[in-house]
Amino acid sequence: MTKIAFIGAGSTIFMKNIVGDCLHFDALRDATFALMDIDATRLEESALVARKMIATMDTDATVETHSDQRAALNGADFVVTAFQIGGYKPCTVTDFEIPKQYDLRQTIADTLGVGGIMRGLRTVPHLWKVAEDMRAVCPGATLLQYVNPMAINCWALAERYPDIKQVGLCHSVQNTVQEIAHDLDLPEHEIRYRVAGVNHVAFFLDLTHQGRDLYPDLRTGYHTGRLPKPPLLMPRCPNHVRYEVMDHFGYFCTESSEHLAEYVPWFIKQDRPDLIEIFGIPLDEYPKRCEEQIANWSTQAETLKTAASIDVPKSHEFAAEIMNAQLTNTPYVIYGNLPNTGQLPALPLGAVVETPCLVDANGIQPTTVTDLPPQLTAIMRSQINVQELTVRALLDENIDHIYHAAYMDPHTAAELDLRQIRDLITDLLAAHADWLPDWARPRKAA
Numbered sequence: 001m002t003k004i005a006f007i008g009a010g011s012t013i014f015m016k017n018i019v020g021d022c023l024h025f026d027a028l029r030d031a032t033f034a035l036m037d038i039d040a041t042r043l044e045e046s047a048l049v050a051r052k053m054i055a056t057m058d059t060d061a062t063v064e065t066h067s068d069q070r071a072a073l074n075g076a077d078f079v080v081t082a083f084q085i086g087g088y089k090p091c092t093v094t095d096f097e098i099p100k101q102y103d104l105r106q107t108i109a110d111t112l113g114v115g116g117i118m119r120g121l122r123t124v125p126h127l128w129k130v131a132e133d134m135r136a137v138c139p140g141a142t143l144l145q146y147v148n149p150m151a152i153n154c155w156a157l158a159e160r161y162p163d164i165k166q167v168g169l170c171h172s173v174q175n176t177v178q179e180i181a182h183d184l185d186l187p188e189h190e191i192r193y194r195v196a197g198v199n200h201v202a203f204f205l206d207l208t209h210q211g212r213d214l215y216p217d218l219r220t221g222y223h224t225g226r227l228p229k230p231p232l233l234m235p236r237c238p239n240h241v242r243y244e245v246m247d248h249f250g251y252f253c254t255e256s257s258e259h260l261a262e263y264v265p266w267f268i269k270q271d272r273p274d275l276i277e278i279f280g281i282p283l284d285e286y287p288k289r290c291e292e293q294i295a296n297w298s299t300q301a302e303t304l305k306t307a308a309s310i311d312v313p314k315s316h317e318f319a320a321e322i323m324n325a326q327l328t329n330t331p332y333v334i335y336g337n338l339p340n341t342g343q344l345p346a347l348p349l350g351a352v353v354e355t356p357c358l359v360d361a362n363g364i365q366p367t368t369v370t371d372l373p374p375q376l377t378a379i380m381r382s383q384i385n386v387q388e389l390t391v392r393a394l395l396d397e398n399i400d401h402i403y404h405a406a407y408m409d410p411h412t413a414a415e416l417d418l419r420q421i422r423d424l425i426t427d428l429l430a431a432h433a434d435w436l437p438d439w440a441r442p443r444k445a446a
Contacts (some may be wrong), residue, residue, distance in 0.1 A: 258285045
């Protein structure tokens with residue numbers, strides 16, 4: 001019997017996807033799901049949903065609930081993390097509101113930039129606690145890490161706890177294939193592709209349908225104004241940023257346009273409101289999305305709680321596929337974020353990179369990609385600079401490296417000078433002081 005621990009199970013919709021996916025596999029139909037969260041109400045809601053899915057699927061799976069993390073992890077074979085330290089309020093709100101005082105605008109602020117740096121500083125110390133508990137009570141388990149900022153988190157985990165088996169998982173590749181299929185009127189399952197890079201800034205190196213290169217269709221569609229179509233997944237963001245980057249760099253990015261716009265220096269500029277309009281950049285998109293989710297959640301929760309049964313469609317997340325592949329030795333290919341041991345030789349060793357990975361009973365094995373174009377390598381290095389300095393700050397407990405990371409961020413540096421960035425980071429560290437380790441709290445003036 002397999003035990004799957006879910007840390008942050010109060011993220012009910014995400015928990016529903018992962019647990020529901022597991023129930024589709026014979027090897028996981030009798031699993032024990034140990035759900036853990038610090039919010040007792042959300043935890044019970046998630047447990048109710050999980051039990052109703054189990055009843056609908058008529059499996060022998062069982063559900064436990066825990067407020068104690070180590071108890072949930074005890075004896076686990078797989079561990080899923082899906083939490084947000086500091087929550088939407090106050091921490092995400094702070095990550096948007098203080099930068100606005102410096103005229104630094106953001107869209108998502110969870111991966112790179114000052115928002116991603118702050119989220120990493122809040123998140124990594126708790127991921128280290130998860131790893132410490134795993135080392136004590138489930139040292140052989142595989143950690144399936146879904147928390148952003150993905151690259152920073154996985155890099156810091158690998159440096160501090162190299163013995164813990166882990167992989168960072170994201171759905172940006174799958175979502176992008178879905179959007180490309182929508183734009184080109186093609187069946188999604190018929191598109192073939194090969195992707196490599198760093199999380200959220202990886203690119204489709206190959207993209208074909210029945211052996212035909214799809215890039216000419218994407219370029220022609222963009223040049224004639226036919227593409228992109230109104231998007232399927234992010235209705236407020238018309239997806240022009242990704243097409244514009246493809247037009248100049250030759251390849252299509254895996255992450256959505258609202259994300260990509262704040263990873264690079266070309267689209268959000270204080271004196272260029274025309275760029276916001278031309279490319280349809282949804283400023284403050286993540287707070288808007290969070291407010292909508294909060295407003296809708298009570299209705300969703302009530303619907304799920306009162307439903308006699310719950311449909312369990314299979315999602316396109318990788319977690320359950322990984323578990324099944326490892327347990328049954330059935331080979332499966334995922335896109336996983338792992339420390340670079342040579343699978344992406346164009347990028348620095350140790351940096352967390354996203355490449356195709358074979359999964360079977362031997363674990364998660366990255367495949368090597370040797371043909372990363374130099375212009376894409378350059379974009380990725382600009383991301384890795386920020387990630388590496390944030391990781392070094394955490395490992396060395398060096399507050400100066402937090403400032404260095406922000407100085408090197410492409411979007412921040414395109415908008416603010418060094419003194420403004422220094423003052424902004426000091427303000428953010430002070431505002432987040434209760435959520436940060438002692439060494440990361442700003443020094444008081446003498």
